Amino acid sequence: xxxxxxxxxxxxxxxxxxxxxxxxxxxxxxxxxxxxxxxxxxxxxxxxxxxxxxxxxxxxxxxxxxxxxxxxxxxxxxxxxxxxxxxxxxxxxxxxxxxxxxxxxxxxxxxxxxxxxxxxxxxxxxxxxxxxxxxxxxxxxxxxxxxxxxxxxxxxxxxxxxxxxxxxxxxxxxxxxxxxxxxxxxxxxxxxxxxxxxxxxxxxxxxxxxxxxxxxxxxxxxxxxxxxxxxxxxxxxxxxxxxxxxxxxxxxxxxxxxxxxxxxxxxxxxxxxxxxxxxxxxxxxxxxxxxxxxxxxxxxxxxxxxxxxxxxxxxxxxxxxxxxxxxxxxxxxxxxxxxxxxxxxxxxxxxxxxxxxxxxxxxxxxxxxxxxxxxxxxxxxxxxxxxxxxxxxxxxxxxxxxxxxxxxxxxxxxxxxxxxxxxxxxxxxxxxxxxxxxxxxxxxxxxxxxxxxxxxxxxxxxxxxxxxxxxxxxxxxxx
Amino acid sequence: xxxxxxxxxxxxxxxxxxxxxxxxxxxxxxxxxxxxxxxxxxxxxxxxxxxxxxxxxxxxxxxxxxxxxxxxxxxxxxxxxxxxxxxxxxxxxxxxxxxxxxxxxxxxxxxxxxxxxxxxxxxxxxxxxxxxxxxxxxxxx
Numbered sequence: 001x002x003x004x005x006x007x008x009x010x011x012x013x014x015x016x017x018x019x020x021x022x023x024x025x026x027x028x029x030x031x032x033x034x035x036x037x038x039x040x041x042x043x044x045x046x047x048x049x050x051x052x053x054x055x056x057x058x059x060x061x062x063x064x065x066x067x068x069x070x071x072x073x074x075x076x077x078x079x080x081x082x083x084x085x086x087x088x089x090x091x092x093x094x095x096x097x098x099x100x101x102x103x104x105x106x107x108x109x110x111x112x113x114x115x116x117x118x119x120x121x122x123x124x125x126x127x128x129x130x131x132x133x134x135x136x137x138x139x140x141x142x143x144x145x146x147x148x149x150x151x152x153x154x155x156x157x158x159x160x161x162x163x164x165x166x167x168x169x170x171x172x173x174x175x176x177x178x179x180x181x182x183x184x185x186x187x188x189x190x191x192x193x194x195x196x197x198x199x200x201x202x203x204x205x206x207x208x209x210x211x212x213x214x215x216x217x218x219x220x221x222x223x224x225x226x227x228x229x230x231x232x233x234x235x236x237x238x239x240x241x242x243x244x245x246x247x248x249x250x251x252x253x254x255x256x257x258x259x260x261x262x263x264x265x266x267x268x269x270x271x272x273x274x275x276x277x278x279x280x281x282x283x284x285x286x287x288x289x290x291x292x293x294x295x296x297x298x299x300x301x302x303x304x305x306x307x308x309x310x311x312x313x314x315x316x317x318x319x320x321x322x323x324x325x326x327x328x329x330x331x332x333x334x335x336x337x338x339x340x341x342x343x344x345x346x347x348x349x350x351x352x353x354x355x356x357x358x359x360x361x362x363x364x365x366x367x368x369x370x371x372x373x374x375x376x377x378x379x380x381x382x383x384x385x386x387x388x389x390x391x392x393x394x395x396x397x398x399x400x401x402x403x404x405x406x407x408x409x410x411x412x413x414x415x416x417x418x419x420x421x422x423x424x425x426x427x428x429x430x431x432x433x434x435x436x437x438x439x440x441x442x443x444x445x446x447x448x449x450x451x452x453x454x455x456x457x458x459x460x461x462x463x464x465x466x467x468x469x470x471x472x473x474x475x476x477x478x479x
Numbered sequence: 480x481x482x483x484x485x486x487x488x489x490x491x492x493x494x495x496x497x498x499x500x501x502x503x504x505x506x507x508x509x510x511x512x513x514x515x516x517x518x519x520x521x522x523x524x525x526x527x528x529x530x531x532x533x534x535x536x537x538x539x540x541x542x543x544x545x546x547x548x549x550x551x552x553x554x555x556x557x558x559x560x561x562x563x564x565x566x567x568x569x570x571x572x573x574x575x576x577x578x579x580x581x582x583x584x585x586x587x588x589x590x591x592x593x594x595x596x597x598x599x600x601x602x603x604x605x606x607x608x609x610x611x612x613x614x615x616x617x618x619x620x
Contacts, residue, residue, distance in 0.1 A: 039489075065490065068601050068619065072490070092596040092619050129516075129591045130556065130584065188554045199594040200620050238553050241596040241619075245546050248600075249539070266600055409487040410593075439592045479594065 002046065004033075010462035014042060014058075019263065020049035025057040025395075027462050032062055032454065044071040047263045051076060052271070053083020055337055055344055061351050061401040062458040063450070067091070069266025072350035075399045078272065080332055080343040084260065085277045086269035087251055087284070089347030090330050092244045094284055095291035096235030097326040098352075098374040098402075099168075099299055100385065102221070103306070104318025105228040107208040107474070113309050118206060118432050118475035120305035125204055125298050126196045127479040128436030136195050136297065143187055146194060147179040150289030151296035151324075159195075159300040167363045167372075168324040169353060172292040174331065178282035182239070183246050186283075190239025190290055195297035199440055199479030202234045203379065204302060206475035210382065213467045217387050220369040221322050223469050230302050230319070231383060231471065233376055235328065236291035243287040247280045272345055281330065281345075288329060295324055322385070323363075323372035325352045327402040333361070335397055346397045354388035354400035354465045361398075362388070373465045375456060377404050379476045380429055380446030384456045386465035400465040404452035413448040414439065426476075435478040444478065482507035483514070492593070492618045501537055501605060502564040504612045505544055505575070509562045512545055512598070513581075515618055517558065517589040524560040524580030533574040537605050540566075540573045541614065545598035548579070556584040593620045 005013045012033055014024030024045040028036060036042060041064050048070055049058040055077045064073035069088035078084055110117060126132050138146065146153045151172025154160050165171045197204060209227045212218045223229070236243075251268035254276040260269060270276035299321065307314040330347045337344075355362045355371040362371045370387035377383045392398050408416065422441050426433045435441045453470075460467045482503070484495045494511040498504030513519045530547055534540035551557040559581040567574050601617040 067490075068599050068617075128586075129594060130586065185550055185554075189550065199591065238596075242550070245597050249543075252539075253535075406489050409489050410492065411485065411487045437591050437593070439590075443593070479591075 010458050014046055016049070017046065020046055021054050022049050022057050024049055024060065026060040026064065027458055027464065028062045029458050032458065036064055039066040041066045041071040044069070045074065047267060048074060048076050050263055051078060051084055051086060051267065051269060052260060053079040055079060055342070059396050059399070062455045063350065063401045063403055063405040065405045067349065069264050070347070070349045073401065073405070074349045075346065075351045075396055077344040077346045077397045080272055080345055083272055083345060084269035085272050085281055085330055085345055086267055086347065087244050087247045087280055088266045088268065089349050090244070090284060091328045091349050092241045093235040093328055094240035094243060095288035095326045096328045097291060097295065097324060098376055099232045099295045099324035100322040100372070100374050101230040101299055101302065101319050102223060102322050103228045107226045107228060110228055114475055115432055116309045117306055118434055118477065120309050121204060121302055122434040122477045124301040124305045125477060127477055128199060132192045132196055138191050138194060143191055144179045146293045147182060147286035147289055148177055149173055150292035154293045154296040154300065159297045164296060164299070164321045167321045167365065168292060169326055172296060172324065174285040174288045176282055177285035177289050179286050181279050181283040182243060182286050186239045186242035186246065189242050190237060193237040193239065194290065194294055195301065196237060197234050197298065197477070197479055198237055199437060201444060203476055203478045204230065204232045204298065205379065205473050206230050207383065207471040207473050209469050210472040211470040213469060217369040217466065217468045220366055221372055221385065221468065222320065223322070223385065229471055231374070231376060232295055232298050232302070234294055234298065236287040237294065239290050240287040243283045247283060250276055251280065284330060288326065292324070323374060325374050327352045333397065335393070344397065346399070348399055350402050351399045352402045353398055354392040355398045356388050356390040356393050359393065373400050375401060375403060375452060377452030378446040378449035379433065379444060379473055380426060380431060382452065383471045384452065384467065385469045385471065386456065386459065387468050388465055389463055392464040396464050401455050401459050404449040404455060406448055407450050408448040410443040413443045413445055416447065417442040417445055431473045432475045433478070437479065440478055483511035488617065491620050494616055496614050496616060498612045499610060501612050502566045504605065504614060505541060505564040505566065506562045508541060508545055508616055509548055509559050509579070511616065512548055512595065512618070513559050515592060515595055516552065517591055521588055522558045522560045523582050525582040526580070528557065528579045530577045530579055531575065533569060533572045535572055537573055538600065538603050540575055541605065541616070542598045542600055542603065544575060545616070549595055549597065552584065557581050558584050558589060595620050
């Protein structure tokens with residue numbers, strides 16, 4: 001029986017066992033830990049500790065659940081020179097992430113027009129299969145620029161403002177992207193999907209600030225009680241899925257060729273310095289840039305939707321980007337490890353960056369308070385904004401949790417919803433929902449998810465991010 | 480007996496596949512994919528396309544096959560009603576040659592259940608017992 005040692009109220013260590021190069025470290029409380037042990041996710045944390053070049057620990061956030069090879073909610077940093085990169089540590093939806101927009105509008109101001117605004121968002125932001133706007137057609141040359149420049153490409157096309165980029169992780173563009181390493185198939189899947197939400201758990205949600213826990217940090221983020229915010233959760237769409245698929249095939253052979261033995265073939269990896277490793281990282285960066293551009297374009301259309309319904313010039317809505325964070329990514333970042341500065345490849349699979357105050361990677365506007373950490377919950381209850389801390393930088397490679405995680409399978413959710421009108425129920429809870437697929441709404445019903453406040457409590461209690469504000473949904477569009 | 484059966488999976492979609500041969504199991508897998516995307520009984524076998532591919536193992540070939548159909552759905556709008564699959568070993572590889580019957584996706588007649596990102600290798604193993612083939616495939620959605 002594999003050992004689990006409790007370190008404190010919010011930390012559990014999985015001591016090194018045969019084949020593990022480092023310990024596992026799980027952020028959870030006692031009750032969560034009992035749930036976590038019901039599936040294979042702790043074994044997955046141990047398996048990740050086998051990756052060559054892994055530094056410090058294989059880390060799991062409190063929203064951890066069973067994934068493909070890597071657990072969802074996992075963080076693993078490998079040495080940039082001697083370590084490996086693993087597409088499984090990023091996942092199929094490369095740079096799936098969250099953007100939060102603030103406004104100068106209050107809940108009361110938009111209440112009479114809420115349904116019209118949600119309808120406008122639903123019209124303007126394509127959701128579901130095959131949907132895309134005819135006014136955004138990418139030629140081969142355009143797509144290449146999207147992959148190279150990310151969100152900056154969208155801004156250069158008038159789809160957003162230059163200031164938007166100031167508060168996007170990596171300013172919306174990961175260095176080293178090479179469009180030539182993105183397959184023709186991936187490009188074909190992506191060409192009509194820029195500026196589309198997708199389906200499953202992706203959404204765009206109108207919210208209001210229900211609680212402010214830390215006035216100083218909230219003020220720095222431009223957040224205040226009763227303010228209208230919009231959260232967008234989406235990723236790199238079919239283009240990113242295809243990049244992952246393409247490279248997973250190559251990596252399986254590469255692992256064998258480089259003599260890397262792994263407990264799960266889905267951890268397939270290659271040395272960062274190898275041709276396979278470099279090719280994956282360059283293609284992954286291109287897909288990540290597509291995702292940054294995707295969220296930038298949708299944010300612009302949300303701004304236009306709100307402005308259009310209220311009869312305001314888009315700038316007069318005060319809609320600005322609080323932050324945009326990746327939660328499926330592998331990136332080179334520098335950390336102090338055992339007193340030595342080291343360049344590492346940080347895999348965040350269902351985990352977000354959470355940089356502290358005064359870090360060069362934290363946007364200048366937030367230098368005194370730390371980087372915003374965006375944690376979506378379910379569509380009926382709430383989401384949270386937190387801020388990164390020094391402790392995260394010291395322990396988790398500047399990372400925190402990314403969401404709630406499911407408790408019900410999609411089948412269970414559908415059975416639980418049978419005979420109920422979820423749209424009406426959501427309306428009674430004060431949430432106006434529009435969706436392309438009725439089944440999606442059933443599968444995504446609030447009870448299908450864990451209470452995200454439990455996850456936030458652990459992260460706050462452990463000190464790897466600070467609770468700043470709670471956001472409650474009032475309008476949701478989904479695929 | 481249905482050639483595929485969806486099983487509960489917390490985050491994604493998983494299906495148990497069966498067939499009297501590996502080729503039949505591959506055809507079942509194609510139908511399970513369509514049934515994940517939309518209501519399969521509403522998809523008619525109107526057009527026929529040919530798919531040919533090869534991979535290093537039957538498991539890899541199954542994942543490649545499903546990802547090929549997913550690509551044809553996303554890029555060429557093809558929904559698969561059924562498939563006639565032939566498999567043969569080719570040196571140390573497996574070769575697939577299939578006729579795929581289906582029709583173009585029509586949002587009015589084919590309500591989408593969920594989009595699939597990819598077929599995965601998760602716990603994937605093709606098992607043959609007494610002339611009966613089975614496997615569990617997990618779709619990342």
